[in-house]
Amino acid sequence: MTSGTGAAAIELQNVVKRYPIRELPAVDGLSLSVPEGQFVALMGPSGSGKSTLLNLVGALDEASEGHIEVFGSTLDGLSDQGLTTFRRHTVGFVFQTFHLIPALNALENVMTPMIADRRQRKMIGKALEALRAVGLEGKESQLPGTLSGGEQQRVAMARALVMEPRLLLADEPTGNLDARTGDEIMTLIEDLHTSRGMTVLLATHDPAVALRADRVVGLIDGMLVTDVIVPEDMTAEELIADMGATSQPD
Template structure:
């Protein structure tokens, strides 16, 4: 069972960021990861966030996904003011965002199926969780590897499991942070083709941090960040 029917027309989430600031303490000083960022992403768009290492690409995604909390500014995703959330409302918002990371972050002792299921375990749902997880593994081409542990899978296969896990909560927004950074170029191309297909079929907005120009060129829009600022 797919999270959404094939050919879904759901358009994804709108994003609006205004005056976003995030500072990190480092030694005796302060590093500014986001410096007065303003950004608007329409529903269903694919946007690449580019820039050198340490420029603030990941920080921006982490702030929008509520992994980090902003020091100043405002983040709105659809009608939700993310910067004003706390407690259960914040947890509920996070559960509705799909994350794909460079390092996969799979639990090594769990099977591929259980890794995909993991985000749903604390949530009461009106659907069969196992059926949805199995359907997503089939969508990413791993329907026959559901019992395999991460150590038994290639890097590309692990990233496919991570993508299935990101989609299991039916997100309208998918945040991908260097999704091909740990993969060779051929496998990276396969993963990006998969992401684009799933984006279209599941109806999502895709915001992707990448340093690879070839990936950014596939997006509808590119936003370049340097020293925490959009340039």
């Protein structure tokens, strides 16, 4: 585990997200500063706003109020073109259900973020390199349906990394995997964080996953209620005690 280097990667100030059909905001006046290079786990019961927060930081959704800055760019001020460039180059996303395109093989799935980028000649080489980085050499031509869950998540990781983003946003990346496979994916995320200095924001219900972060932030009802720096030797029981209700799944 490494700690941040000082400069802010993510800066949230009084961020509110309201959905039309929901009375209470999904994110309710949240402020958070994540230094560049820090690995932050988000915990909180179902419906506490973890996915909403990841979507806001990744510019997949727009805040109703407040201010969001990622590596010095103010998201609320970016044009549509600016947001597209931001999503393509600055962030990589990994989801619980992988979100791979079933009809494309592993290599083609990894190439999808580059298609709009007019770097066609380099695409295959970069995608092969990304698949190698996640340990999938030799599986390039397999369709997602012929890969195990862990392998599919590795393809999704390669796709998230192929544009070399500075920020990885991961929404319960181990939620659909067995403990051992989930552990392998977490080791991969940890390695990328350490070797590339990537900033990571990762939502999870699993204290063992959260323990691998530098810092664990707990949400309840869209509000930040706990913020813990993880000591090297912390146990899952100690983390659960520190996180209180935010470590409970429901």
